[in-house]
Amino acid sequence: MPGYTAPRRDLSFVLFDVLDAEAHWRAMAATREVDRALAEAIVDAGGTLAESAFLPLNASGDAEGCRFDDGAVSTPRGFAQAYRSYAEGGWTGLGGEPAYGGQGMPKMLTVAVEEMFFAANTSLYLYSALSAGAALLISSHGSEAMKQRWLPEIYAGSTTGTMCLTEPQAGSDLGLLRTRAEPLEGDEYSLTGTKIFITGGEHDLTDNIVHLVLARLPDAPEGSRGISLFLVPKVLDDGQRNAVAAGAIEHKMGIRGSATCVLNFDGARGYLIGEPNRGLACMFTMMNYERLSIGLQGLGAGEIAYQNALAYARDRLQGRAPRAEDRRENAAADNLLVHPDVRRLLLTQKAYNEGGRAFAAFVGLQLDIAKFSDDEVAARDAADLVALLTPVAKAYFTDRGFEGTVLAQQVLGGHGYVGEWGLEQFVRDVRIAQIYEGTNGIQAMDLTDRKTARDGGRMAGLFADRVAAFLADGHCPERLRPGLEAALEAFRRSTAFIVEHSAEDPALAGSAACDYLELTGLLAYGWLWAWMVNVAEAGLEEDGADVDFLQGKVATGNFFHARLLPLSATLEQRISSGSASIMALAAQQF
Ligand SMILES: Cc1cc2nc3c(=O)[nH]c(=O)nc-3n(C[C@H](O)[C@H](O)[C@H](O)COP(=O)(O)OP(=O)(O)OC[C@H]3O[C@@H](n4cnc5c(N)ncnc54)[C@H](O)[C@@H]3O)c2cc1C
Structure with missing residues (x-):
């Protein structure tokens, strides 16, 4: 059976060492009671439940599926019991309104918890993901009577x-x-x-x-x-x-x-x-919640696939290491981890997963600031960043999640294709995340047309200014600076191109959309990786540093900047080619 260990250490690194969650929580009345110890205890308990109750039902749930009998639907064996443990632990109401029985935990923390449940068993977790979004909609737009009637039951997991x-x-x-x-x-x-x-x-x-x-x-x-x-x-x-x-x-x-x-x-x-x-506007409260949530499905899938591919690569002996010093003595073969191409597969997954985890926490933080901050300007800017980045989180996480599961499958060779090792299930399970909750093409149009072209690039500028401020404040490691600056400029030029030409070319936004979304995601990860590398390098100077973890961070950040971020130049080139090559064919010429 595939394994899964909740990424507790990495979540703590992102929340506390990089994004300084405690300082943000202290600054807002609604989150003042939450501190690192409480947050880590919640992540630990959620991780344990995901590992012990959700994961063991993942493969069996896939094999058995749901059954339909004359209007009644049965979930796979064990789901009801695991769901009960989850509900009794109060997990559905983790981010819910305290006045109605929710626990009022910050979004920055709930995204961490969601990633783990999605990773361990997407099918089982989906029942709750929809419930939490429904509760948010009712608490945002329902009447007082409706809130009192439904929220306590949904938070308790009984509805x-x-x-x-x-x-x-x-x-x-x-x-x-x-x-x-x-x-x-x-x-x-x-x-x-x-x-x-x-x-x-x-x-x-x-x-x-x-x-x-x-x-x-x-x-x-x-x-x-x-x-x-x-x-x-x-x-x-x-x-x-x-x-x-x-x-x-x-x-x-x-x-x-x-x-x-x-x-x-x-x-x-x-x-x-x-x-x-006016129902669609209200429904967007739930849809936006679910979009970030489905993004986390992609992130979780990428993580569980990576963990299993890595474990396999450590054990599987095939071929000899290209470097003599990596070869085992008196052995016929070395493990897969010695091969540069297998390292490329694994590092790509690791770089996307950890970059995505930081981006998810960043978006969660903006949601908290938008909802709870007394600082009007900060709250407004955060709301704009959420609007801009929610479609990016949904589509970029799920595209990278799908890519990650396929790369992980590749690490196992033929053993990744057959059922026994579980990798093919991860590929199948995450594929839908690119489709539902608004396809990734629709997310890209939302970002490029509605949130950028029609906004005159204002929100995109706000995001670019965050990256520019990081570059200006002296925290970017010097060797990563040129690459990040180049990606930022590619993003700014692409934004300006879309804003400038969209009015005269109605097909431009759609033609550029997927590339522009990918460029935005890539820039966000490039920025957050530079930030994480800086924090990790500082951590390595401290006594008792967790050397393997921090050196691994630095090396993975270097890999992201060397091998993945340069794609930003290609994306800019594609965007600036406009719509001509896409719109040239007449329908009968396809
Ligand atoms: C397993 C599963 C679970 C689901 N769960 C839910 C649920 O709980 N609730 C719910 O309401 N729905 C749910 N859905 C539906 C899902 O959200 C839709 O399938 C999805 O939004 C796409 O709609 P469609 O399938 O009709 O595709 P279409 O809208 O027909 O789109 C087909 C293709 O055309 C593209 N396209 C369409 N319009 C445009 C456009 N204007 N510009 C550019 N490209 C365009 C799309 O990106 C897509 O690639 C679920 C679907 C599945 C398969």
Whole structure:
């Protein structure tokens, strides 16, 4: 069975040595009680639960999958019990509102915990990831009565949540959705329609489920301006089953322990959340939460795949080391770790995983500052950075996560392709993360068109200024400075090109989108790697330094800057080539 050890040491390094989480938490009233000891205890306990209760069910859950029987959905053996342990530990409410039973922990900490659960068992964790997002939506936009009714149950894990957007004819384009909501009495509505691909739409982990559903009121305007949001419980307060039921579950490439349901609403009773026709804006609260969360799925997958590839590379004996000093005496072969190409595979994964972990914590920190800081300017800037970087976190983490699982699979050769070692499951499970929650192409358009071209590059400038400030404040190791400066300039020029030419060329943003998102992610990782190297080098000067860990950091940062960051030049070149080469073919010429 594949192994997994929660990256406790690295999480502490990122949170406390690099991003100085304690200082930020002390500065904000809502997080003042949280300190390093508490945070490390939470990470440790979460890691232990992930390792001991989630991981052992990962492969068996994949093999068994979910079962559908006349509307009822059974999750794989052991899921219900593991979910109960998780719920009883209060993990669903870790970042929840304290006034309703949540624990109010900072987002910077909850992202660390999420990565571990996703790594150990994505399918099982998804039930909770959706629930936490549903709770956030209700706490942000629900009525007081709704909060009191639902939040304590969701935080306690006794009710789960879903996000019901997709319909057969409405995927990326939610303006096409057709589910109808007819007014009944007061704030009650009757919902009719079919949603597809609903994660956790039906299951046997809890008795109740709250569905957060997008639907149209009678006479609603066409398109996305006519969408309203409703809360539809599976079981009504009088104990009756509501008229919502699973019609089928999907048979799919991965995450087979996660029930992906067709949900039929046949006059189901629902309750309006927020204003009529303003539902999509409210739903974005949940969608943005889930986007970062799904990014963490990518990060977790990259980490577990790396750990297993590394363990294999240490044991597997094939070929001789190119350097005589690395060869074992009197042996026919050396382990895979001596081969430069295998090192390239492993270092690429390690550099992306650890860069991503730092980026996740940075985005988490911005979410905390935006929500809790009394400093208005700092809160506004943080909110802008969150808006800009959320699509990057979702898409860049999941693209790198998928790439990482494939690289890890490569380390095992043919043993990575067969089922026994678990690597092929990681590849299959993470693939969906590039697709759902808005495809990575849609994330790239959000970043490039909405958040950059139409914003005149203002938020992109804010991010670039953060990197420039780091370069100016003397903390960038000198040998890494030219590469980081080059990537920053490539980003600034690309931003200016997109802003300048988008109005005259309507196909430009879409043509540049994926490259621009990748450039943004690459710059963020390059910046954070330079920062981490600086901290690690300072740490090595201290008595009792954790030498292997810190030297490993420095060497991995050097690798990132030498081998991965230079891609920024190619990305700029692609972006500045504009839309011509992409739009030239007429439809019949494909
Ligand atoms: C396992 C699984 C779980 C899911 N869970 C949920 C869930 O819980 N709730 C929920 O509501 N949905 C869920 N989904 C649905 C998922 O979010 C959608 O599949 C996804 O958003 C894409 O929609 P689509 O499949 O209709 O693809 P389409 O929208 O048809 O897109 C097809 C391709 O065209 C591209 N494309 C489309 N429009 C544009 C455009 N304007 N510009 C550029 N490119 C474009 C897309 O990027 C994609 O590559 C789930 C799906 C799966 C498979």
